[in-house]
Amino acid sequence: MxxxxxxxxxxxxxxxxxxxxxxxxxxxxxxxxxxxxxxxxxxxxxxxxxxxxxxxxxxxxxxxxxxxxxxxxxxxxxxxxxxxxxxxxxxxxxxxxxxxxxxxxxxxxxxxxxxxxxxxxxxxxxxxxxxxxxxxxxxxxxxxxxxxxxxxxxAVGSSMHMRGYRRYQGLAPLNEVLAAGLVKLTGWTPEIPLWDPMCGSGTILTEAAEWAIGRPSQIRRGRFSFQGWPDYEPGIWRQIKLTEKETTVPEGLEIFGSDENEEVIDGARKNIRGVGLGEIIMTEVCDFFSLTPPGKPVMLIMNPPYDEKIPLESAEEFYKKIGDKLKQDFVGSTAWILSANKQAMRQIGLQSAQRFPVFNGPLPAEFCQYDLF
Ligand SMILES: C[S@@+](CC[C@H](N)C(=O)[O-])C[C@H]1O[C@@H](n2cnc3c(N)ncnc32)[C@H](O)[C@@H]1O
CATH class of the missing domain: 3.30.2130.30 (VC0802-like)
Incomplete structure (x- = not known):
């Protein structure tokens, strides 16, 4: 019915x-x-x-x-x-x-x-x-x-953003549903190398990797509310669990994350390895401004500090440096940046190709695409 x-x-x-x-x-x-x-x-x-x-x-x-x-x-x-x-x-x-x-x-x-x-x-x-x-x-x-x-x-129970993979939270973690939504908004497909050079606890990386290998978002959930409904159909549910299975890792899948904070990367690695993605997502401790250029086009998806939870000495200066680094070392790539600091975002000094208004918790934010010609 x-x-x-x-x-x-x-x-x-x-x-x-x-x-x-x-x-x-x-x-x-x-x-x-x-x-x-x-x-x-x-x-x-x-x-x-x-x-x-x-x-x-x-x-x-x-x-x-x-x-x-x-x-x-x-x-x-x-x-x-x-x-x-x-x-x-x-x-x-x-x-x-x-x-x-x-x-x-x-x-x-x-x-x-x-x-x-x-x-x-x-x-x-x-x-x-x-x-x-x-x-x-x-x-x-x-x-x-x-x-x-x-x-x-x-039908579900506790909110579906609770995926059960993020035991380490980092400094200002993104909601998992928002991270997945951002990846989908970019139109990323697994043959494009994906980089998050301010990856924190690794939410964007993990959402992209699990999506690429076809892993159900609620694979780690014990019970769904619909299982308590009088019209629950256990046979259909068993069939869905059997058919909605992980596929193989797409050929050439490259997902890379870095962060300047060693403790944060330690935590991200624990999260990533904890759900068997250690072979798929590569991570490194590195300041974004010293990152070796990729030497090929990549898609960057990043969520820099907004000068809210993570303070910055000068937000304007920090975002200007992000723009300079992108222009210098990422020619041919596409960068997507999520920020709730609109004033600082203007300092990036690049023309955005697309802008999506999104909410990061209570903060109205913008998710902007920059094509780096
Ligand atoms: C808003 S958090 C990212 C949160 C992440 N998306 C998550 O879900 O956990 C910003 C991150 O940028 C990192 N960061 C700040 N300045 C950086 C820099 N110059 N180079 C690399 N990482 C930096 C911080 O350590 C922090 O983990």
Missing amino acids: IRDYIATTLGGLESVTAQELETLGATDIEAGARMVRFRGEVSLLYKVCFTARTILRVLEPLASFQIQNERDLYWKTMDLPWRKVLGPDQTFAITGVINSRLFPHTNYPSLVVKDALCDRIRKDIGRRPDVDRDEPDVRINLHIFEDQVDILLD
């Missing part, structure tokens, strides 16, 4: 998330703000949850209605077919995103929904399910914007 789903993502990545969903076989794809709607069979849902790199969560809409007051929320929620969603022996948790004048206390609507669903199941079966905030069988998302209520089921 074909169903509707919503993939949530980070601001600025909606287009690559839509592309990723299309590649995975989704239909009726429609991008919105930080989310993409799509449709597909349950096998597609499992595939998306297991493999997608640019998605934070996958949600299945359960109900959408309008309310006038709290009693309305209770009765309309009570009317929903909760027995199809969870049984009395299962646990659940509700996460609320509330932005409504009807509810000055933002925790309150989740309690109303909890009472309504427990009362419904108790009325139908004689027993009610329990709440488990940490490891619930079923995760319910409640969104209320003014009088509009949306109730959705979370």
Whole structure:
């Protein structure tokens, strides 16, 4: 049966998330703000949850209605077919995103929904399910914007950016979903040598390598929320896990990372070797400004300090030096730079070929492409 789903993502990545969903076989794809709607069979849902790199969560809409007051929320929620969603022996948790004048206390609507669903199941079966905030069988998302209520089921569990490979965090690590999204925005393909000369904990390198070898993003996740749903199909899930397997390493794959900080590179190496990528990603301790030129065109993807978490003596001077180094030693290459320091970015002194606005956590940032002729 074909169903509707919503993939949530980070601001600025909606287009690559839509592309990723299309590649995975989704239909009726429609991008919105930080989310993409799509449709597909349950096998597609499992595939998306297991493999997608640019998605934070996958949600299945359960109900959408309008309310006038709290009693309305209770009765309309009570009317929903909760027995199809969870049984009395299962646990659940509700996460609320509330932005409504009807509810000055933002925790309150989740309690109303909890009472309504427990009362419904108790009325139908004689027993009610329990709440488990940490490891619930079923995760319910409640969104209320003014009088509009949306109730959705979370198919994944904890956010998909938690890949389980980054035991060492570095100085200012990128969100893994953002790193994957940046790689996709560049249009990089595995036959192009990829360099991150300020690689920190190695997030960009690891996302690119795992993508190139076809490794599912959630390979290290123990359990998905959809496995607690009453309509869970273990046979289809087993099949997805069997077919969505790593392929061989593409010929000529070259992924290289460096950082001036020895401790940081030590940590990046631990992360990389910890997931069996030590033979694929080469790393080196090196100041970017002393890096030996590659002698061939490469794609640089870098995330220099912004003078926020990592202070710089002079951000303008630092970015000017980055521009000079690129012009001098990387002729024929393409450089992509992510930064939230717009003032400093102007000092690079190169004309950008493309600019993508993205959010790095709360910081509005720009991801710019420079073709180094
Ligand atoms: C924002 S962090 C990069 C974070 C990385 N993308 C990650 O996910 O962990 C910037 C990195 O640039 C490195 N760095 C700063 N100045 C450098 C330089 N001159 N040469 C090489 N690396 C430098 C820092 O040590 C830091 O690890």
